[in-house]
Amino acid sequence: MRSFKTLFIANMKMILRDKQAIFWMFLFPVILMLILGSVFGSSGEAHLDIGVVDLDGSPVTEKIVEALGEIEAFAVHEGEEQEILEKLSDGELSTVLVLQKGFFESLEVGKPGEATIYMDKSNITTSQVAASTLTQIMDEFAGQFVNAPEMINISQEAVQTDDWRYVDFIVPGIIAMTLMMAGMFGLNMEVVKYREKGILRRIKVSPLPLSRFLGSGIFVSLVFALIQTILLLIVGFLAFKININGNYFNIAFVVILGTMSFLALGFLVASVSHSLKTAEMLTNAITMPMMFLAGVFFPLQILPTALVIIAKCLPLYYFGHALREVMVGGASLISVWVDLVVLAGMGTACFLASIKFFRWD
């Protein structure tokens, strides 16, 4: 155990003394977050696809639909209830508003009009953005009609969140991306360097088991992952007042699982690469598309279908999604089980493969 502690301290020192590592781990994501947050954060939400079904067909409901169409952030799709709901479950729409039959009649007799908002359960975050905006618009609309503000009765699957904004979307995305980068350009690159320089061989002739040597490195990486997360959340909160609705245990769980998963992917790259150069090229080839295509900066809804399919093939998508749902949406771990299974599966597979391909020199 003495060696674990000594290795832990040595590893911490080495990272803290490596200025380049500090830049990429801490400074770069903070700068990125500040830039993206201030450029896009103020211009409101990204453009969202909304489905509207008008079952009432009355002049009032028609006017509501018309008014929604004028909102720039929304692309409104009209259609039959079944067809629109199918689109929602296919992920093409983020939210569906159904104006129920008898909406106008109810208003006429002084009762609230019935409307339902359907949200995409697997993507609560973007749905929430849409739903809360819809609710707000409906409220305003009702205000014009009658005196009572509660003229429209909206039932929705509520995960109570006020004020959803773009920054709430990108902060978890940037955290996921940063942890991926730290996992794939961190310990694994050190291992490749150690192998090239012969340090691994030097360790092999000592009684220290490799598992302890790497275990301490992984432990240090996880500690840094949590520090990075905390730092980015603090910056996100101070600069943009982002909403953190999740419980801290769940957030930490997703952070650790995701980081381990990408560490394993990084190890696999290290094991199959013959030199540091190859490892770096391979890692770039893996991380670059993920940065831009995995939906960590922009919601998938604004991307063409082909890119959505690609995004869903990228592990970072699942990390970003889980982190966002848990962190901002306040979702439980069970509700993001798909993401967690994908991350755990990738981690385990990569870990086993990297053991198989591991070389000392």
Add this chain to the structure above:
Amino acid sequence: MPAIEIKNLKKSYGEIKAVDGIDLLVEENEVFGILGPNGAGKTTTLEMIETLRRPDSGNISVLGLNPVKKPSEVKEILGVQLQTTVFFDDLSVKETVNLFRSFYKKSLETQGLLELVDLRDKSEAKVTDLSGGQHKRLSIALAVVNDPEIIFLDEPTTGLDPQARRMIWEIISRFRDQGKTVVVTTHYIEEAEYLCDRVAVMDLGKIIVTGSPEELIDRYAPENIITFKLEHDLDIDLISSLAGVTEARVHNSAYTVYTSSPEKTMLSILQTAENRHLAVFEINLKKATLEDVFLKITGKSIRQ
């Protein structure tokens, strides 16, 4: 019990027989050299003893322990310096030593270790700021952090200037004084002659001969060597027939003559030249070295 006992050890890489059936016996408390050109199989032999490589066949015993069957026990009593000596960039000398100390069950004090290799005043320096010689000395300190019974040094002075080399020789002599067994590989003749109680000469995966440097020279190259140049070339047969000459060679007007009675040969060379009114340049007399032993046995030079 011998420190190391090797029987019929073999290791091939594909078609290449890196180690081709060697026997070796290293006694306790001796400095044992493995001498040979690059690619002779020195490093592979060491790596098999150090548990880095698995032998194809044959037997190794390190103080009675088999490195294949009991690698962790063997690692605790071995001290190893590998040929490439690079450490963690961002750690200081002291931190590096402390880190390696933690790898072993028992270890020596950091200050004492640094003193042993004359790096005490460098303890706070970053390893990247060390000179080549200091670097090698640090790697020797790391090789002995666990106070090992047997110390392996793989080409400890390669690439160092003569002064830095001397310092390392001094450190190795200290190990002998402490009662340690040291196994050192080298392709420097002077190093083997200066340091080693006994040497094994290796070439092409085989051990050609084993013995103390003096023994080997007496046995394989007992003659003295006279080298000289002449104003005009003389017939090599004439040179060969001079008093005491056992062998004579000429290459680019430079003559190399092996002799069992150096004074007589020297005199007759000078007389022969005088009689023919030829000037003699750069005449030298030297004793044979392990280099000549190697040359005699293999017919080639140890440094290619």
